[in-house]
Amino acid sequence: MIVRMAEKEDLEQVNLLRRQVNDLHVAGKPEVFKPGFSDELRQYINVIWADPEQWIAVAEADGAVRGFAVLHHIHRPENPFMYERDFLDIDEFCVDEAWHRQGIATAMIDFIREFAAAHGFHRLELNMWEFNREALAFYEAAGFATFRRYMEMFI
Numbered sequence: 001m002i003v004r005m006a007e008k009e010d011l012e013q014v015n016l017l018r019r020q021v022n023d024l025h026v027a028g029k030p031e032v033f034k035p036g037f038s039d040e041l042r043q044y045i046n047v048i049w050a051d052p053e054q055w056i057a058v059a060e061a062d063g064a065v066r067g068f069a070v071l072h073h074i075h076r077p078e079n080p081f082m083y084e085r086d087f088l089d090i091d092e093f094c095v096d097e098a099w100h101r102q103g104i105a106t107a108m109i110d111f112i113r114e115f116a117a118a119h120g121f122h123r124l125e126l127n128m129w130e131f132n133r134e135a136l137a138f139y140e141a142a143g144f145a146t147f148r149r150y151m152e153m154f155i
Contacts, residue, residue: 001104003111006056006068011045013065014056017094018045028131057111059095059104067095067104069112074125088116090126093135109142 006014015037022041025033048054048070059067070092076085090112095104116124126144128135 001059001061001066001107003057003059003067003107006049006058006065008049010056010058010065010068011049014058014068015042015045017065017068017096018092020097021092021094024132025129028129054091055115057108057115059108061099061104065096066099067093067108069093069108071112071115073121085123086121087123087125088112088119088121090124093126105138106142 018041019037022033022037026035045056048056053073055071057069057071058065069090072089072091074085074087074089076082078084093105093108095108112124124144126139128139130136
């Protein structure tokens with residue numbers, strides 16, 4: 001397995017995994033996420049690709065993309081309430097369902113940490129949906145800690 005930055009030719013395979021993520025989100029929060037994988041959603045990978053503040057990392061095994069992560073440089077200037085924040089956000093993260101528990105996610109996090117350090121980032125952030133307990137367990141095992149929580153109440 002190799003973890004590397006994506007090439008343009010990888011984007012179609014990345015979209016296959018993005019579809020898995022979308023389906024998982026639809027199943028977990030159907031009142032929030034739209035079912036299907038529309039043309040607009042498929043084409044959004046090109047918006048990410050063209051953005052100089054975003055990168056796509058992929059894990060390749062057996063000649064195919066088995067995992068991916070969208071990395072996004074976030075800069076928040078200082079304001080009256082908060083200090084300046086500059087960090088690398090893991091905006092999307094997925095390992096092919098058929099390849100879970102084979103070390104791919106861990107290798108990807110290691111790659112992302114090295115990439116972040118090499119680019120002068122001192123902080124990684126990500127957000128996830130509470131229903132995805134498997135992802136939460138992995139992220140905690142990988143060293144992430146909850147520092148903020150969104151809550152909801154239905155009326």
